[in-house]
Amino acid sequence: MRIGELAARTGVPTRLLRYYEEQGLLAPDRAANGYRDYAEELVDRVGQIRGLLDAGLPTKIIKQVLPCLANPCTIRVATAPAELIATLERERDQMDARITCLSRNRDAISAYLDTARRAPAPRAEPPAPAPSD
């Protein structure tokens, strides 16, 4: 499919799809006229890119991670030198840390919301600057 259709199906602007390609995250074929030609599975790929970016991973890392996640069944072990393994391990550990931090804070927010909902929302008061507790 061409870039317009992919944009429509993923909700990602054409401009951004070209940007991702520039960053090495996508590598569509080219038609004879120079138009990009996206394979069907790139629809999912774009979603995955969006998710990872939104999760805080930089494009440089996503570029390294994507090839390992593209075909879950056909993992390309052959393309994994020790260097990449190390990068992935580092990244996985960072993701673990991120998940932990996010979970903790999400729980804290949830707890706050629970408490706040129990009390009636008052008219806005001046922010209490750390009550002496």
Added chain:
Amino acid sequence: MRIGELAARTGVPTRLLRYYEEQGLLAPDRAANGYRDYAEELVDRVGQIRGLLDAGLPTKIIKQVLPCLANPCTIRVATAPAELIATLERERDQMDARITCLSRNRDAISAYLDTARRAPAPRAEPPAPAPSD
């Protein structure tokens, strides 16, 4: 304590501590000479800020979230108008999505690492361009 000590204890450069203050995430007192005077609990606060930033939350949101998470025991319900509640709910949902995405991909990476480790790391081969499966 002064900015240098806080930087030493948190590992966050003084420059960045001033930046966070500029963004409204920290509001240390000032000594007579103009020096910033950080309270003890701001050590933890800085750690929390770093975690949230690394988790992908923008400073603008952290600024709203922090007051609710600062004193887990002394939650300031009074300062939570409906608007803030809505913001927090939105943010919590986004954090949920982020956590889900991160977890999924972390698991995928882990699975890849497991497989890759089972096979000997070969000399780098040309990247297999999506084998037909």
Added chain:
DNA sequence: TCAAACATTGACACTAATGTGAAGGAAAGG
């Protein structure tokens, strides 16, 4: 067939957010 309407291309520049570097000056303390 011709032309208007629309999609795609590369390219340059720009914004917003996070983070750094460095200059120039003032305060603290030996």
Added chain:
DNA sequence: CCTTTCCTTCACATTAGTGTCAATGTTTGA
């Protein structure tokens, strides 16, 4: 006095994402 720490301020770096332009390709309808 001299060094260290701190102050403000301006500028810069990086990353993700957008705006826009002129040129070319495609589609469609008169």
